[in-house]
Amino acid sequence: xxxxxxxxxxxxxxxxxxxxxxxxxxxxxxxEQADPRVEDQVDRFLKRVQEDAGDISGVPLVATxxxxxxVYQADKKVTEITCHAKGVYRQVGHGGTxxxxxxxxxxxxxxxxxxxVVDFTMNDKCAAGTGRFLENTAGRLRVPLTExxxxxxDSPEEVSISSTCTVFAESEIISMIAxxxxxxxxxxxxxxxxxxxxxxxxxxVGLVPPLMxxxxxxxxxxxxxxxxxxxxxxxxxxxxxxLMGAYGAALIALRLREQA
Numbered sequence: 001x002x003x004x005x006x007x008x009x010x011x012x013x014x015x016x017x018x019x020x021x022x023x024x025x026x027x028x029x030x031x032e033q034a035d036p037r038v039e040d041q042v043d044r045f046l047k048r049v050q051e052d053a054g055d056i057s058g059v060p061l062v063a064t065x066x067x068x069x070x071v072y073q074a075d076k077k078v079t080e081i082t083c084h085a086k087g088v089y090r091q092v093g094h095g096g097t098x099x100x101x102x103x104x105x106x107x108x109x110x111x112x113x114x115x116x117v118v119d120f121t122m123n124d125k126c127a128a129g130t131g132r133f134l135e136n137t138a139g140r141l142r143v144p145l146t147e148x149x150x151x152x153x154d155s156p157e158e159v160s161i162s163s164t165c166t167v168f169a170e171s172e173i174i175s176m177i178a179x180x181x182x183x184x185x186x187x188x189x190x191x192x193x194x195x196x197x198x199x200x201x202x203x204x205v206g207l208v209p210p211l212m213x214x215x216x217x218x219x220x221x222x223x224x225x226x227x228x229x230x231x232x233x234x235x236x237x238x239x240x241x242x243l244m245g246a247y248g249a250a251l252i253a254l255r256l257r258e259q260a
Contacts, residue, residue: 011034032045
């Protein structure tokens with residue numbers, strides 16, 4: 001395995017690193033929960049790739065994500081918008097509307113026919129519409145985060161969560177539980193509330209089909225299913241939705257190498 005370039009996506013919840021070969025194919029990747037000490041974690045990632053792939057001296061590294069400015073080892077730092085667009089375009093081979101649902105922010109990016117960013121909107125001020133919205137209530141409802149989507153999909157009933165704020169939604173859910181409302185309909189309503197926020201973002205930039213998804217949260221089957229229901233569009237999922245930012249960063253690093 002010969003790695004020609006590396007990309008790292010330092011997110012609020014997870015950190016992802018991708019290695020590509022000279023042709024831009026993903027040949028190595030690693031993912032961990034985010035560590036508060038970003039510099040130390042990046043050092044560990046670089047040691048890991050060296051153990052797996054051999055000497056990486058001279059291999060360019062591009063950083064993206066929430067904590068990209070803390071990656072002192074990077075040759076360049078690039079926004080998540082650019083990296084996600086580049087990674088997804090390379091993997092699916094066409095433009096459209098990309099929805100990236102992360103742990104603490106969500107992005108909707110319109111990608112042109114040549115892979116360029118045409119328009120975008122971002123939700124980074126409020127947890128509603130992000131993975132944190134589900135995470136905050138998983139413990140309260142005593143349902144593992146990895147199972148929330150399946151429980152929601154399987155529920156024949158759904159209760160409306162009227163609060164769009166995470167804090168108020170949690171209070172609303174506590175009240176429902178106290179009044180004997182079952183957990184599955186609450187979970188279905190919670191997912192619906194999150195998806196409606198995402199769909200409002202999609203409509204604010206204008207939906208250009210096809211609709212594509214990236215980010216760790218889209219592995220949740222209820223999120224995918226409800227986005228399809230609410231938009232009327234079939235969604236396309238890349239092979240590694242959680243790695244698209246890091247993959248795009250690695251492709252940019254490869255271009256740096258070619259230009260050197």
